[in-house]
Amino acid sequence: MDFNLTEERRMLQDSLGRFLSDKYDHESRRKVIAAGKPYDAGLFAGLAELGVLGALFAEDQGGFGGLGFDLSVVFEELGRAGVIEPVLPAVLTGSLVAENADLVENIIAGEAVVTLAHSEAAARYDLNYVTTTSSNGVLNGAKVHVLNGAQASYLVVSAREGGDDWDKDGIALFLVRTDATGVTITDHVNNDGTSGATVVLDNVTPDARLTGGFAALELAVARGTLALSAEALGAMESAKALTLDYLKERKQFGIPIGKFQALQHRMADVLIEVEQARSAVINLAGHMEADRDTRERHVSATKNLMGRVGAQVVEEAVQMHGGIGMTDEYALSHFARRITMIDHWLGDVDHHLARFIDLSAGEA
Amino acid sequence: MDFNLTEERRMLQDSLGRFLSDKYDHESRRKVIAAGKPYDAGLFAGLAELGVLGALFAEDQGGFGGLGFDLSVVFEELGRAGVIEPVLPAVLTGSLVAENADLVENIIAGEAVVTLAHSEAAARYDLNYVTTTSSNGVLNGAKVHVLNGAQASYLVVSAREGGDDWDKDGIALFLVRTDATGVTITDHVNNDGTSGATVVLDNVTPDARLTGGFAALELAVARGTLALSAEALGAMESAKALTLDYLKERKQFGIPIGKFQALQHRMADVLIEVEQARSAVINLAGHMEADRDTRERHVSATKNLMGRVGAQVVEEAVQMHGGIGMTDEYALSHFARRITMIDHWLGDVDHHLARFIDLSAGEA
């Protein structure tokens, strides 16, 4: 048992942390969003150069990481800084396109964004719901909540080759160029500042049919859940730090509000729960390479806990700040939005609580 | 709309409150329990004399009350004082034996305790589970959690004349003398100081078959739930008052602990929730004479809320007191036990939450 990072991961953490605190701040991020841009291309290139994307892939895939703790180290730092650049798509699709060495090379270099086009309007959080069809060599259907869909050069599209709408069997995965005939992508901004899209597929001929079906998709989403959870942890650490500073600096009725016992005690609970969140991320990272049932049980346990703790951290941090915590100008509101919206990506507290119960009973 | 008590009810409330604060205190109650007595017979006679039992019956039944608000007024006072004398059995059976005028007269006079022998070991909180049989004119089966069963002269016994174990149809009610041949009663003390019993019926010939089946039973239990809820409210008021006094008087680090802001804020939540509990009791009392579906929806809403608020009041009151709040010598621990155990009588928070959902959907 060892809770220390390896030397390599610590170096990556340090250099990424330094890079972000040098190059990235709340104001610049706000300006990018206000200008209607999905993210800062220069910054994304810088992240790629630093090896952030390479850390998400194993050595035999051309990267230098790829394990659970590699993902958690990277995404905690991204979350701490509030990064909206498209690193997460590489996690969601990386394990699915791994056999395409050229594409992976482009992803690692930051030259290609490949994202997952899987969710459909009626799926809610259920991974097994797919109505997009693959037949006669073409894809037809519509996908929603496609992260960075409008900035991607490729999509990994799930489509049904057999079974009914909810069957796990019969789901296949395809690589689709975003500029292929019949692909229509509509872009929008999300509440957390990330860029989302809807994708309509009208008789689209895919570039390739990928190896692996539902099981591969489930693993990719497990990795995405770990990345999101670590990102939420980083954002919580920032929200916590802002709040601790505020409690020390802000005076009311002549004394720092951090001296008020009611706030002290509530802050203590926040501090405890952020440690719980850190442990939950460690648990998931540490079981990412375990057997499927163990891994998925941790996926749901961790995502449930992150959602609950996230709401508590957001609500308490805003409340302790008062009005200022609700303003767009102040960084807290951005962390608050990101943490909250992470509960809506890849399954919320209720979804994962129910799934944890089913998995514990051997039923999912 | 009027939230004031009628003149009569206010007089009853005042005289009962005075009687109990004169005659009843924590020490005397503790002595009765320590002596292994189920209750104080003299005090019970005094309550009867005061009209406490008469208030539970309508005028045409020989009483002078019988409505929801009569029950709530009486039981709030009983709860406030921590009374363990057998008034509740009269609520649980009163509406079922109402046509037996002589028996009702004896109940009102405090000369006969008639209690409900309904629950069975596997029923948990489900009212419709009955396996005790009635056939060939005799009853066979076993009942548990019979309140004051060993002190009663009659039991109202539910038994099945038809249908399967869970059917509402086919349940009939019988009046049984506790000294009838084949009746075996084993008594015990409960965690809240009340007296319980198990009853075994071995070829018992009942005194009478009562009018009404499951619907009558459900109404009787609704009235019992109101009584228990009002009693819990009274006990919460006492726990609250003890805690407020303690916060004012008890000093730590040189100042009254009620000056500590963290405790002030938690006490504020307790105070708010006790008002919520009072409103919940009013809601149930005010709908006791409504149609069945409305009434039962309030039964489950109120019992759920009492269970939740009760746990909060108990846990916070004990915590704010510290060790002293856990001692048998101090009255708080008795209120704590009674409030907590009321969650285990006639359905707990979870049971009634599920039932409220079903009733709201028209499914129970």
Added chain:
Amino acid sequence: MDLNYTDEQQAFRAEVRDWLAETLPREMSEKVRLGKRLTKQDSESWHAMLNARGWLAPNWPKEYGGAEWDAVQRQIFEDECCRAHAPRIVPFGLSMLAPVLMAFGSEEQCQRFLPRILSGEDWWCQGYSEPGAGSDLAAVKTRAVRDGDNYVVNGQKTWTTLGQHADWIFCLVRTDPDVKKQEGISFLLIDMKTPGVTVRPIVLVDGGAEVNEVFFDDVRVPAENLVGEENKGWTYAKYLLTHERTNIAGVGFSNAALQTVKDVAAKVHAGGKPLAQNPHFAARVAQVEIDLMAMATTNLRVVSAAAKGQAPGAESSMLKVKGTVIRQELTSLLRRAVGPDALPFQADYLEGGDNAEMMGPEHAATSAPGYFNNRKLSIFGGSNEVQRTIITKAIMGL
């Protein structure tokens, strides 16, 4: 004890309900129902409709054009308005300034301002909070110095709700810096068009700009705009805070929000079944519904006592805390009900644009912004922390 409304009260409810059904424009109630933002024109036009019916000012005396309803009638009116998804009446002139003018203003001030509040000619906003003061309202730094027939005002107010639409602002200003902080405050009425007044919108976490900073730079205010006596403003402010607390429990809002959650949960599917049938979600909804049923009665108990002239004490603080806890829980349930469709930020839709194409189901667009925006409920109007201190101190007599 009687939980039923009198025949008179029921008739009143029916009258209000019928009138709302006839009068409230469908597009306006749809905006409210869907949580979209209202324009200035929406507010003004609803204000005018209520004024035409004589129902604009429930708590004003009849001599000033008010309805002079008792507390139960006001509650019934509120409930029906929420149920019909009527816009919320902008309260600053009607329910906040007006009672202060009637109690402490001069006859001239009443004659000058009250009719213009009713007519909608003057839109008022509130100049209480200042940067860095938070719940400590008496920490007023904005200075007003007497100079002949004028006060010269310098300083800054913040969190001024809908200040961008306002013609006038009522302000707490410091007229004596050398005494105890509560004793040197005055209550001043300032025309927003006066030179030196600048309004800067504050963009909030939901992307909207409903609050503002208001800057005063050598603003000259006629001394006749002083309400009551100089340096007595704190007394008037406290009076106003009590009046601000009408309908503090927000039962009507919560009932409407609960209905919205139920509607969404009935339509949205999870795992192939309506979310409403999901036991975990159903349990959350049932829990808050049970709490709301009790709070509605707690509220009626307070209202009913108020109708008999009893002044609410700690009760209004209790209703504020529990009311906001319930309302915030409902906004949280709504975003959870909407699920992944709560992700997109649909600015055009929120602003009420009709031709904006909506993504996802009804309420999807407003669920996350509504959740974020309503964090304010436990912060503004005396934070829940302040209320909790009031409650325990009042009841302990500390």
Added chain:
Amino acid sequence: MDLNYTDEQQAFRAEVRDWLAETLPREMSEKVRLGKRLTKQDSESWHAMLNARGWLAPNWPKEYGGAEWDAVQRQIFEDECCRAHAPRIVPFGLSMLAPVLMAFGSEEQCQRFLPRILSGEDWWCQGYSEPGAGSDLAAVKTRAVRDGDNYVVNGQKTWTTLGQHADWIFCLVRTDPDVKKQEGISFLLIDMKTPGVTVRPIVLVDGGAEVNEVFFDDVRVPAENLVGEENKGWTYAKYLLTHERTNIAGVGFSNAALQTVKDVAAKVHAGGKPLAQNPHFAARVAQVEIDLMAMATTNLRVVSAAAKGQAPGAESSMLKVKGTVIRQELTSLLRRAVGPDALPFQADYLEGGDNAEMMGPEHAATSAPGYFNNRKLSIFGGSNEVQRTIITKAIMGL
């Protein structure tokens, strides 16, 4: 990062598990599993078994007969003992007094008392709390006045756990009443058989009497029983409080309690189906299980840092708070799982009587008393209020 135990640690776990399976008497583990009360003889006999194996004193150095395990080994041992439902080792002599003697006592005191702690000859209890002092441990009023070669002690201690069985008590006593309260305290060892010592049991809300009041009436204590220097007792007490906090998270207890809840929920039926399949109950259990999974890792992070010699700061307070919240939630779930069968108070059964006829299913008898008794977890050993203040102040550096 590696969540796996080393081969060595796994071998150690297997060794402990095997030994427990062979050694721990079935009737003893059943008592623990079912939440029955242990007799003095039970505790003494388990103490002797551990001593025979050399595992009685995990954190003592080998020279005194300890196991000298590191923090991870101690955690493994705790986990296995809880899993096997072994009795809790009475900690007062072993884990509380002994470290103080080793650090601050004289060589004579160590030689005299430590072997008797190991052998079980002396049962120790703790004399810290006094009536009316609560968490303010420095508010010691019990006086010790030097008189020749003796101290004469007068005063009262309370909440003395298992004092009724004890041969000796270690006490904080006031030796100088005229200085700052922390500075006039001494640490004194008192033979319970000395004339003037009276023990009075306190009956608690669960009907048991595990705590006591201890009265001192002109009790003459040889001066050689003073530990360390006079008036330095507060330093030793604080040292002891740190040591009291080993295994503060109670992960092993919670794992065992969670298993019990699951076992009961699988057996008990609600509405004709196992309670475990009831979605509302299952959700409560899953929630606490998820919290516990995270806390187990939080605990291992702290333990693992401690094994490397890092001193835990606010972390042990965090583990105390979260650990007790989880344990109390589990006792609450157990009483709810048991349902109406939690009603009867089965005194004979609780006291471990074998021929007492049990009413209801397994665990029914102990669920309500267990719930009540475990309210103490957030009160004793530094209340959760005290811990929360420590956490925030430590991390804010206030």
